Amino acid sequence: QVQLVESGGGLVQTGDSLRLSCAASGRTFSSYAMAWFRQAPGKEREFVASIAWIGGTKYYADFVKGRFAISKDNAKNTLYLQLYRLEPEDTAVYYCAASVPGLTAWNNIREYPYWGQGTQVTVSS
16 A cells, blocks of 8 residues: 655745645555646546656646646655646645556546545635
8 A cells, every 4th residue: 555645735825836745655666657636625636747656757737837847756755746826726635646557547536546635725815
């Protein structure tokens, strides 16, 4: 089993930046992808970004529009999401997730069985 713990969320103002972290532990496989999803009040959980653990290929949701950057530190088993130019619409709980081997779609929530508890990002207007 994989354990994921997010951190770095907080209350910020429009235009501010945050860096979210996700520390992974437990049994892992090099074929995993890791991803960030978010869930705003009253909305379904949505894909934000993913990265292949080996090779580092990245995939972003269209709404990101260059404002977010996913990265990882393999030696530290840590995933990051750098958030730039935050807007109130970015307010959500941000979740770290890990896929199983054989991932077929980078943005398919059903292919990410391992989840952290989430970290709250609140952007004031």
